[in-house]
Amino acid sequence: xxxxxxxxxxxxxxxxxxxxxxxxxxxxxxxxxxxxxxxxxxxxxxxxxxxxxxxxxxxxxxxxxxxxxxxxxxxxxxxxxxxxxxxxxxxxxxxxxxxxxxxxxxxxxxxxxxxxxxxx
Amino acid sequence: xxxxxxxxxxxxxxxxxxxxxxxxxxxxxxxxxxxxxxxxxxxxxxxxxxxxxxxxxxxxxxxxxxxxxxxxxxxxxxxxxxxxxxxxxxxxxxxxxxxxxxxxxxxxxx
Numbered sequence: 001x002x003x004x005x006x007x008x009x010x011x012x013x014x015x016x017x018x019x020x021x022x023x024x025x026x027x028x029x030x031x032x033x034x035x036x037x038x039x040x041x042x043x044x045x046x047x048x049x050x051x052x053x054x055x056x057x058x059x060x061x062x063x064x065x066x067x068x069x070x071x072x073x074x075x076x077x078x079x080x081x082x083x084x085x086x087x088x089x090x091x092x093x094x095x096x097x098x099x100x101x102x103x104x105x106x107x108x109x110x111x112x113x114x115x116x117x118x119x120x
Numbered sequence: 121x122x123x124x125x126x127x128x129x130x131x132x133x134x135x136x137x138x139x140x141x142x143x144x145x146x147x148x149x150x151x152x153x154x155x156x157x158x159x160x161x162x163x164x165x166x167x168x169x170x171x172x173x174x175x176x177x178x179x180x181x182x183x184x185x186x187x188x189x190x191x192x193x194x195x196x197x198x199x200x201x202x203x204x205x206x207x208x209x210x211x212x213x214x215x216x217x218x219x220x221x222x223x224x225x226x227x228x229x230x
Contacts, residue, residue, distance in 0.1 A: 106171035
């Protein structure tokens with residue numbers, strides 16, 4: 001059974017960079033040619049927003065509204081993938097989820113989510 | 121890119137059937153069979169209910185089904201149960217190689 005777990009600071013100051021890591025257990029990030037590794041966020045009380053998807057080889061797709069501030073990277077040696085979101089504001093306060101995405105763009109495994117608050 | 125359109129709320133009594141719609145455009149829902157549905161209970165992570173418009177993952181109740189007509193996809197829940205009370209989100213692949221979600225629908229079981 002695949003398990004994903006987000007980790008990282010729960011509080012980030014405005015204008016700084018948000019950094020999160022997702023550790024994958026129960027399966028190898030690099031052994032699957034049909035899955036992408038994804039970040040999704042959900043502001044408190046609101047809907048889901050796709051941030052971006054990355055293949056283990058490095059090819060990636062990003063939400064155009066966030067693309068200039070987002071980097072997703074994969075660390076196959078540690079079976080992890082990461083999110084960096086720069087120049088954050090209060091609008092970036094959200095629960096951040098990592099997930100596995102099949103090539104037909106559905107998300108079958110999710111992490112439990114981690115709340116990141118942007119505040120000074 | 122705008123979110124897919126879902127009703128903010130729907131309700132039904134136990135045993136009834138309800139339908140949640142998800143309306144997009146010819147650049148997403150209308151052009152691809154890559155529509156998915158997710159159920160989210162308060163404080164929990166989303167759970168995949170339907171993928172590729174009509175397919176149900178192993179372990180998901182037969183009471184959940186999906187369909188699509190034109191630019192609108194639908195999630196049908198039959199035989200409503202109290203545990204179905206949750207938020208429901210649709211998603212679709214788009215021609216821009218992105219993933220769009222709907223705004224979410226809150227289901228209340230009366």
